Amino acid sequence: MRTWLLVSAVAAVTTLAAVPVALSDPSNDGRDDATLLKGTAQLVSGTTRDAHAEDGETSACGDSDGSVWYRFDARRTQRIVAKLAAGGDLDAVLDVDLRERSQQTPLTCDAGDRNGRAAVAFTAQRGQSYLIRVAQRSGSVSGDFRLRVAAAPAARLPGAPLPDGGISGSLDRVGRTLQVWSTPMQQGRRYRIRLLHDGPGCLRASVYRAGRGPSDGDALARIGCDGYGLFTPRPGQGTRFSIFVFAAGGVRGQQRYHLQAAPAGRDDSAPGRLVANYGRVRGRLDGSGVDDVDLFRFDVTRRSALFLGLRTPDRRAALDLVLLDPFGNVVRCACDGTGNARLVKGLRPGRYFVAARARGGASAPYTLLRASRTITKTSLRVDGGGQALLTPGQSATITVRTQPVVDGPVTVTFEQFDPLSGWQYVRRVQAAAHAGVATVPFTPSSQGRWRATAAFRGTRGTAPSAAPGFVRMLVAAPLHD
Secondary structure: OHHHHHHHHHHHHHHHHOOOOOOOOOOOOOHHHOEEEOOOEEEEEEEOOOOOOOOOOOOOOOOEEEEEEEEEEOOOOEEEEEEEEEOOOOOEEEEEEEEEOOEEEEEEEEEOOOOOEEEEEEEEOOOOEEEEEEEEEOOOOOOEEEEEEEEOOOOOOOOEEOOOOOEEEEEOOOOOOEEEEEEEOOOOOOEEEEEEOOOOOOOEEEEEEOOOOHHHOOOOEEEOOOOEEEEOOOOOOOOEEEEEEEOOOOOOOOEEEEEEEEEOOOOOOOOOEEOOOOEEEEEEEEOOOOOOEEEEEEEEOOOEEEEEEEEOOOOOOOEEEEEEOOOOOEEEEEOOOOOOEEEEEEEOOEEEEEEEEEOOOOEEEEEEEEEEEEOOEEEEEEOOEOEEEEOOOOOEEEEEEEEOOOOEEEEEEEEEEEOOOEEEEEEEEEEEEEOOEEEEEEOOOOOEEEEEEEEEOOOOOEOOEEOOOOEEEEEOOOOOO
16 A cells, blocks of 8 residues: 555656746846845855846946846945856846936946956945846846945045055955045155055055045145155145055956055255266165155256166066156156166256156166256357368468367368269368367368368367368369360
């Protein structure tokens, strides 16, 4: 009897298993049936299996075939982070919309990465309702997922103390988008602030009065993508300050950084260290810390040709050499980051600045060389004019002048014209200019057409220059048969 009952039961179960079972749509398949998330720390499991897309569903992060919905009602204003982990081969899109009665306003979205993960963050305003959509991307298989919704950690002001040697931290684009540190600073004293980040994207920092932040007004100072800046506290701003570090948007993964603040030295800010003409200055840059830039100055009293050189024994170190005018405008930049840098530029009289800058965290000693040579202009005349008519055996006087009035070596070159081959070199005469003038007597050796040109060869303090064109001499006797 028991055997018969057992066999009958097994047969009945087998018969039921063979009957197709109709699967129902997810309970939150439509936006009007969105699952309510209570509180700000929710971890829910869901699926896109048998989910459908309603009319009018769109996303800036990709088309979808089916979606499920969740609703979050904000009880207070705070930043909310939603993270999605898709299972199997599900490719998903995560969207957040502001819900106002029957209308929706898209706020943010993200498409899953190669690991099936997506994340978004938004500021939820007290009393507002938000819809969170998990959608199956067009062409993707359906699958299960896990969705975590939680409040982002709030920054505690004025921030943890910033050590003298700096601090390392980590941010991301959604969960921890900022960190804040505090440090004491004296009124009227200049401070260097260095934010080092070697990953993709642009991390930024801002300085506020202690206990204040972006919602309290403009920052006292901002550190841009180059990661370096100066800040000098003004009267009434207090003696302690908060430094906010902001993550780069659109960059997945951890964004690691190093932040340091320290008083500026005499080679870190204006007026900078003076570099004498033909001077050599030795220093060291540490791009891994706050000593990222050194500043120098020099004067130009005459229109000059400038040479600047930055040499380092470490050829792998990426160092830049930047020339600036008195107003901080970049005149020229040797910024290829190849280690040794060289810069040549003609300058008008004035005061100029030079910055030696480490790139990409480079650290290396260096030697800065500066040489300025006065730009000269050379002209020449023959017997006081541009040409002379001579008789055979007659001498001419070549006069070479330099501006400004300088002393130095001069070279005069003479040529004679050959009707078959053109101008031919004859001789070169070396002379010396005194008070800006050099004279060279010349007696052509034969009849014919002659010409001369001249050049000032320069000195340690003056640049060479060549006279434009030639002076010409015609040596001829009276015509006769």
